[in-house]
Amino acid sequence: MANNHITEKISFLTQIHTAWNGTEQRQALRQFPRMYCSYDYSAMNLEQSQLLRMALYHNQSTMVRFPLWQCAFNLGEKLYNRTTAITIPNEMIWCFRNISMIMIWCNDEIGGLVYTIKYLTSFGEIGLDAPLDRDYEANSFSIIPVFYGVFEVNGSYTTHHNEIMETTYNLERIRDQNLKYMFPEETHGIEHDEDFADSSVFRFGLPEYYNDMEVWRYEPDWIEPADGNYEKNTNRLDNDTGVFRFDVKSYDPIENVEYVYTCMTRATINNIQRFFFRHKGAWKSFYAPTWSSDIELAENADAGTMVLYTKNIWYWKYYQKSTIRKKAIVLFRDNTYTFLDIAGYTINDDGEEGLIYLETECDRDLIKSEILMISFWVRYRFENDDMNIDYETNSVARIALTLKEVQNE
Numbered sequence: 001m002a003n004n005h006i007t008e009k010i011s012f013l014t015q016i017h018t019a020w021n022g023t024e025q026r027q028a029l030r031q032f033p034r035m036y037c038s039y040d041y042s043a044m045n046l047e048q049s050q051l052l053r054m055a056l057y058h059n060q061s062t063m064v065r066f067p068l069w070q071c072a073f074n075l076g077e078k079l080y081n082r083t084t085a086i087t088i089p090n091e092m093i094w095c096f097r098n099i100s101m102i103m104i105w106c107n108d109e110i111g112g113l114v115y116t117i118k119y120l121t122s123f124g125e126i127g128l129d130a131p132l133d134r135d136y137e138a139n140s141f142s143i144i145p146v147f148y149g150v151f152e153v154n155g156s157y158t159t160h161h162n163e164i165m166e167t168t169y170n171l172e173r174i175r176d177q178n179l180k181y182m183f184p185e186e187t188h189g190i191e192h193d194e195d196f197a198d199s200s201v202f203r204f205g206l207p208e209y210y211n212d213m214e215v216w217r218y219e220p221d222w223i224e225p226a227d228g229n230y231e232k233n234t235n236r237l238d239n240d241t242g243v244f245r246f247d248v249k250s251y252d253p254i255e256n257v258e259y260v261y262t263c264m265t266r267a268t269i270n271n272i273q274r275f276f277f278r279h280k281g282a283w284k285s286f287y288a289p290t291w292s293s294d295i296e297l298a299e300n301a302d303a304g305t306m307v308l309y310t311k312n313i314w315y316w317k318y319y320q321k322s323t324i325r326k327k328a329i330v331l332f333r334d335n336t337y338t339f340l341d342i343a344g345y346t347i348n349d350d351g352e353e354g355l356i357y358l359e360t361e362c363d364r365d366l367i368k369s370e371i372l373m374i375s376f377w378v379r380y381r382f383e384n385d386d387m388n389i390d391y392e393t394n395s396v397a398r399i400a401l402t403l404k405e406v407q408n409e
Contacts, residue, residue, distance in 0.1 A: 009036040012281030012385040015372045021249055022233055023408040028283040035173040036152060037347045039069060046163040056155040057169060067103055068145040070096035070391045072320055075143055079136040088124045088143060091266040093188045096120055100178045101146035104136060111221045114146055122184040190277040194267040203335045216288035228257035251321045256383055258402040264394040281385030285406045289329050289375035298353045301366040310354035315345035324407055327377040332370055338363055379406050
């Protein structure tokens with residue numbers, strides 16, 4: 001039967017209290033997230049259709065063991081009869097968090113056998129509770145973590161014919177109480193990102209931390225557009241009968257922008273998940289560029305200058321009252337960067353160019369032809385506590401995340 005679509009959801013819970021001026025007090029209410037998996041199935045014959053309906057019927061009120069299909073992988077080597085240990089790739093270790101079982105899966109007809117995990121080492125060796133009962137030829141099987149879960153919502157299905165049907169299994173993972181080993185947190189936990197095979201992922205070499213806060217270094221791939229909006233920082237006073245007015249809390253609106261990331265490696269998926277874990281969803285803030293060309297120079301600028309000339313003359317009008325558009329990052333075509341501390345905005349005497357005054361001297365030459373973009377440097381948090389990962393394969397996934405600007409922190 002075809003497994004058409006897989007979605008994984010990671011869900012934290014944050015309590016947010018917002019003051020009149022927009023300052024937030026946030027408290028993380030879950031130490032560990034709730035985890036959900038959604039699997040779309042299409043049955044193309046009578047036997048498959050019956051199996052899907054029977055499983056859906058029987059398991060509505062029971063705990064089930066279920067393969068974590070999005071983490072299935074081919075070991076690429078032969079496994080021999082009586083083997084009691086299997087070594088998995090480094091990038092797959094993260095998938096075995098809170099997992100006590102492993103399946104060796106052949107195909108829909110043969111199925112697979114489930115083994116309890118006795119230990120998992122930092123270099124990926126998994127000890128089995130029983131020896132294998134047969135040889136498995138290379139590339140003829142998959143290794144899959146197995147989780148405990150319950151069906152999240154009422155089971156539903158769509159029948160197209162007496163033998164053809166579609167259904168979605170929506171499962172909530174349960175924290176496994178049968179773990180017999182300690183996950184290697186010291187090498188593969190949430191604080192330990194994996195090395196990227198593709199060096200272009202963090203091509204600008206942005207710092208991991210800025211002002212003791214983490215930096216979101218994932219540049220959008222622009223396969224899909226980024227959708228953004230500005231959230232008014234005002235209260236509308238209106239009794240619905242006469243005039244109305246606004247109580248302005250701040251002249252700086254709150255920017256929200258959704259980026260879609262197409263992750264092409266398992267390491268990228270794992271590390272984005274780790275970042276989300278470390279920040280417990282919407283709880284903890286971080287820094288990032290806007291990834292937009294917010295400032296364009298009209299002239300080159302030498303190192304040591306404290307004034308920049310810009311093509312756009314209207315910065316003084318739209319940003320002069322801003323208390324947060326005071327930091328920018330210059331991203332160079334040679335994949336380096338530098339920061340700019342902005343003191344204020346104005347225009348030159350003839351009104352033909354904008355002027356940006358800096359708080360501190362520019363630390364390097366700013367040559368227009370060498371600059372890819374100048375973006376504002378913003379403090380964000382994740383807008384919500386849920387991360388949805390849509391899998392195309394076990395190592396290719398689409399992740400949409402909305403960054404919400406935070407102020408007065």
